[in-house]
Amino acid sequence: MTEPIVSIRGVSKKFPGGVIAVDNVSIDIAQNEFFALLGPSGCGKTTLLRMISGLETPTEGQIMIGGEDMALTPPNKRPTNMVFQSYAVFPHMTVEDNVAYGLRVTGVAEDETKRRTAEALEMVKLPHLAKRKPDQMSGGQRQRVALARALVKRPKVLLLDEPLSALDAKLRDDMRMELTRLQETVGITFIIVTHDQDEALSMASRIAVLDKGAVQQIATPSELYEHPQTRFVADFIGKVNLIDAKVMSRKGKDLICEAKGLGKMSVSTDKTCGDAIAIAVRPEKLKLTKEKPAGAKLMTVKGKVRDVAYYGDTSHVVVSTADDIDLQVNVQNDTRTGGAGVERGQNIWVSWAPDDSIVLTE
Amino acid sequence: MDNWKDNKNVFWTLAGPGTFWLVMFFVVPLAFLFIMSFGGKAIINGEMSITEYDYFTGFGNYLRSLDPLYLGIMWKTIWVSAIATVLCLVTAYPIAFGICFAPERWKPILLMLVVLPFWINLLIRTYALIAVFRTQGYVNLALGTVGLGPYEMLYNNFAVIFGLVYVYMPFMVLPLYATIERLDKSFLEASLDLGASQYTTFLKVTVPLTMPGIVTGVILVFIPCLGSFLTPDLLGGANAVMIGNVIERQFKAANDWPFGAAISFMLMFATFAALMLRAFIASRSRGVDV
């Protein structure tokens, strides 16, 4: 990466009382990226975002924005602006005054302020509401005011805290497209915080997955989905079958393992691993057949259908194998013959290509 | 919630005593006072009586209360109360603000410490101030050790204002604290994030959004100040007379009850005017409502 716009180096945040919210996190974010901090509640992502904005200060580590150390820079002097989860649109000012606020308090000339405010309102499609007060507007509209208010300042980095969580499903889709479009038009780096993996996967160009204050993996969405590095990431993103296995013999990259409930498996991996590993397979990579499928390299398991859940476009089938190991299989209902074509109690074969097995060491 | 007609017996049993008490011992006395305010000293055998009163002699008392002497005192009462209220606000706001941002476990203690003096008898607190401010009092003693003073700190407007602030400041902290506590702190963060300094944030965001609490606190202090009698009596002496003292005098020493009644009602009108003002401001502001 050329000089990253935001560089988080070894940042930790410890609260009095011993709570470690952020634990030695290092992330580099490139210019013009749409970056997401993803993780469950309490994983430290919001704290990290606030430290970038200056509203919290790290107990250890450094935060660099645009190549400069931000340690002595208070939030009102940083080249970042934030869209808060509650939007924080000032209730005692009109939409126009809200958007113009950041310009007026930094001494921008009044005519330039008016011009830029009008532009910003255009950008979020709210010029007709300029004189309205926030309490007369819907949540979605207020969010756009908050966006305009932040963007009018032309920050180097725009920070968004859970931007889609308060919106209903339809608005969420609209806003998602809106945000992606805005980011490309305006050409600023966006950093969003979210606990919703759908949001992160569909909007971001790169994602940092966090758990308990530490970084689990930083990668592109497809990389995270198809090549998770840890059990946590594999499990948090999408659905996954996690199988414990013991390594019996190795030859270079190839391993022969004894997998719980599935018998012998051969996998290959670049990682160095000990004897206990986990093998992850995504449910949509598994195929169901009535007879044992041909194909020498295929991984095959015999089992019994335990449950079928029909979702219209897909069916989620749970197959029970030896040792009570359940495998989740997602079947595309690609014909109109009503579902996966299996029923409870049926004997069935599950198979997948060995390349679809992901080896996880932690 | 039930309709009262569904259970008339219970309704009247519960409402009866309270309503009776208020009507009998509050409304009726005030009505008597009102009637008396139109009365005057009776003329018996061509001479003005000292103890007997006539009723309905007209608006004489009210006109007299508009006399420059009394108008001046009323005006001064308003002034002194206003200054005391402003000083209360200026001292109470940082306290309320600080308590809001204090560590959780300190909050109830700090609040209780501020409010506790308020529960101590007004008389005793005012008396304590006499010991502090008089010529041989503690302040002058302390100043004396560095060669300053002694200063005449008692029996003047300064003492009365200080006394009023001292007595009513805790009363201002509570509504301020309630409003500031309910203020969404992300407004302050947003303001800082957008580039405003702490000072600008305070003026443009914090104060407007806490205005309802400020208005409530101001009213809660201003009205008792207007009607205060004890503080100017003990601390002000003859130099700092307020409306409350005038009223007291009419009913005790000067024995002109009708006039006292009229002034009492002037005071009540001033009080209601202040309350109307508060309601008006509250309905127009857009802050966090208390």
Place this chain on the structure above:
Amino acid sequence: MATQPKPGSGPLDYGSRLWLKILFIVIYIMLYVPIITLIAFSFNTDKRGVVWRGFTLDNYTKAWNNSALIEAMTNSLTIAFIATIISTIIGAMVAVMLWRFRFFGKGTYEAFMGLPIVIPEICMGVALLLFFNVSGMMNFVVAMPWPLNLANIVIAHVAFCFPFVTIVVRSRLVGFNRQLEEASKDLGASEWQTFWKVIVPFMMPGLVAGALLAFTLSLDDFVITFFTSGPETVTFPVKVYSLVRRGVSPEINAASTVLIVITVVATIIAMKLQAPEKSGKG
């Protein structure tokens, strides 16, 4: 801004700012110094109460032996006691009525209930003085034996205390789940039984807090008492007032300290009772 921020503190961390801490300490000291010196000097041997000469409990003994002072104190406590009981009962009844029923003109009635709190005390005091005189109650009551001669003062105190009790009890009732009341009736209890066995126990913390509030208000009151007490009946604050007009003396300090202690203890108990209510009963 050139000052190095403390690691771990944020821009909204006002609680840790030095100037705020200093301001706090200064204001709290100014609030308490007069009171503390008053209490401290009640133990002083110096008659004029200015310079510290020595620790003594003499002032307390003198105050105890001052029969007029003791009588005044007894009167105050008796009035407060009786007024509290009446105020609490009446105030609670009004609170229950307001909580339970809606009726035409409720808003006006509630404003009416708030009048004693809003009207300047001095106006109420003189109005009651007038009322008691004109109705002849002043002469009638004052001639009665103790404690009935305190009746006027008690009546006046109840009038301005019970609205406060109503407010306190009402705020407690807001948390009451009406389904408990319905369950009680469903199980066969009458209106009266339900009231005593279900509603009153829930109200209890509010009742106690309201009672303590009424007690403090009554004990401390000066203005209204000043106007409604006849020449023979003196309460404690009124007595102290007449002493104060004559000048500062450590005896007053001693008597005042006793009153402070009673007030503070009552207030702390009342506040402690308000807090556990949040851990939700019922």
